Amino acid sequence: MDFRTEFKPLTVQPQEIEEKSFAMITEELGEHSFTEEQYKVVQRVIHASADFELGRSLVFHPDAIRAGIDAIRSGKPIVADVQMVQVGISKPRIQKYGGDVRVYISDPDVMEEAKRLNTTRAIISIRKAAREADGAIYAIGNAPTALLELIRLVKEGQAKPGLIIGVPVGFVSAAESKEELLKLDVPFITNIGRKGGSPVAVASVNALSLLAEREG
Amino acid sequence: MDFRTEFKPLTVQPQEIEEKSFAMITEELGEHSFTEEQYKVVQRVIHASADFELGRSLVFHPDAIRAGIDAIRSGKPIVADVQMVQVGISKPRIQKYGGDVRVYISDPDVMEEAKRLNTTRAIISIRKAAREADGAIYAIGNAPTALLELIRLVKEGQAKPGLIIGVPVGFVSAAESKEELLKLDVPFITNIGRKGGSPVAVASVNALSLLAEREG
Numbered sequence: 001m002d003f004r005t006e007f008k009p010l011t012v013q014p015q016e017i018e019e020k021s022f023a024m025i026t027e028e029l030g031e032h033s034f035t036e037e038q039y040k041v042v043q044r045v046i047h048a049s050a051d052f053e054l055g056r057s058l059v060f061h062p063d064a065i066r067a068g069i070d071a072i073r074s075g076k077p078i079v080a081d082v083q084m085v086q087v088g089i090s091k092p093r094i095q096k097y098g099g100d101v102r103v104y105i106s107d108p109d110v111m112e113e114a115k116r117l118n119t120t121r122a123i124i125s126i127r128k129a130a131r132e133a134d135g136a137i138y139a140i141g142n143a144p145t146a147l148l149e150l151i152r153l154v155k156e157g158q159a160k161p162g163l164i165i166g167v168p169v170g171f172v173s174a175a176e177s178k179e180e181l182l183k184l185d186v187p188f189i190t191n192i193g194r195k196g197g198s199p200v201a202v203a204s205v206n207a208l209s210l211l212a213e214r215e216g
Numbered sequence: 217m218d219f220r221t222e223f224k225p226l227t228v229q230p231q232e233i234e235e236k237s238f239a240m241i242t243e244e245l246g247e248h249s250f251t252e253e254q255y256k257v258v259q260r261v262i263h264a265s266a267d268f269e270l271g272r273s274l275v276f277h278p279d280a281i282r283a284g285i286d287a288i289r290s291g292k293p294i295v296a297d298v299q300m301v302q303v304g305i306s307k308p309r310i311q312k313y314g315g316d317v318r319v320y321i322s323d324p325d326v327m328e329e330a331k332r333l334n335t336t337r338a339i340i341s342i343r344k345a346a347r348e349a350d351g352a353i354y355a356i357g358n359a360p361t362a363l364l365e366l367i368r369l370v371k372e373g374q375a376k377p378g379l380i381i382g383v384p385v386g387f388v389s390a391a392e393s394k395e396e397l398l399k400l401d402v403p404f405i406t407n408i409g410r411k412g413g414s415p416v417a418v419a420s421v422n423a424l425s426l427l428a429e430r431e432g
Contacts, residue, residue, distance in 0.1 A: 013334075017388045017389075021386060021388050047386070047387070048385065049385065049411070050387065050412070051267070051411060084300050084303055084304045084414065084415070084418075087300055087302075088299075169415075170233075170237060170266060171236070171241065171263070172233045172237050173233075174266070197265065197413075198300065198304075198414065199414060202300075
């Protein structure tokens with residue numbers, strides 16, 4: 001047994017690890033048809049998932065990157081569907097433009113309303129967000145019902161998102177909700193299939209805020 | 217435009233969605249060699265990732281499930297490497313036995329020490345956990361450096377985890393850190409390869425707390 005209280009530091013620097021990872025991703029991914037800016041998102045998603053199939057399955061509305069950067073730079077809020085997405089998003093680059101990262105799913109009024117209507121808290125939280133967060137970036141990594149509700153509200157003119165990042169994961173409705181998103185004429189980032197998740201939503205927002213920062 | 221303030225509820229019940237998903241997973245996975253209890257973890261990991269390859273790559277120390285259940289039922293803490301893991305874990309089933317879910321990575325003393333030693337906050341946070349959380353379940357979904365440090369502390373007799381859930385994701389050191397964990401004679405749950413992540417760590421803990429609850 002060793003009762004030292006001082007330890008030898010390992011030679012691991014977060015910045016170095018990230019740079020090395022990104023180089024490996026670019027090399028292994030090889031050819032692709034993403035734009036340089038879209039690729040920043042793809043690369044960060046692969047970094048967060050170690051899943052090239054997931055990275056390749058990403059689909060970008062042509063205005064998605066521009067809309068995301070503009071929303072961040074004009075201080076629009078980010079609406080996360082779940083707390084895991086909310087805590088994962090890097091805040092300083094959002095806050096420096098006046099934005100914040102919101103999550104409504106555990107608000108008492110949302111929980112009460114979901115119970116009353118016998119539906120999911122995810123759905124009710126999106127209704128609340130739609131009332132409060134015009135022009136927001138929606139980052140949906142978990143709940144297909146949240147994405148489906150947002151699509152419905154957009155179609156009815158009751159939600160005005162700046163960008164929808166719709167990457168819920170799962171077996172029931174996840175892939176279908178993304179198919180619906182693909183038909184929508186609003187800026188979106190999504191992927192084909194069942195995969196997705198909170199880290200994918202987080203990585204997408206973090207990539208966009210880095211692109212926003214690059215513009216000064 | 218439709219200015220209704222009341223909406224028609226979708227017919228989607230979280231419990232129904234989960235049951236249907238689990239049935240799909242069991243059918244699609246087909247044959248496997250996990251025990252009934254291990255499979256509860258595997259199923260929940262696949263549910264959280266929609267990734268059968270990841271689910272199949274899970275490896276359980278023979279005592280892992282028993283150790284996890286015992287730790288939860290005796291109120292040992294859960295130590296999460298990052299906040300995303302901490303917020304994702306279902307708390308009521310941990311708290312009912314007197315446990316809690318801790319994360320040290322953003323503690324001011326951890327940040328300061330990491331800066332001083334020019335190393336990662338993940339490493340320093342594990343050192344702090346090792347001093348404070350004997351018998352804990354470590355849920356490491358993000359940082360390979362955290363897992364490597366925990367392994368080192370176990371070898372030196374300075375950390376006494378009840379169970380190590382070591383499923384960091386990434387390109388640098390993630391797969392290697394899990395290879396090291398496989399050699400350790402403490403209860404562990406891990407997987408082979410680069411994949412993993414916060415949702416995998418969360419799903420594993422949540423599956424274990426459900427198993428704990430099943431015992432009353």
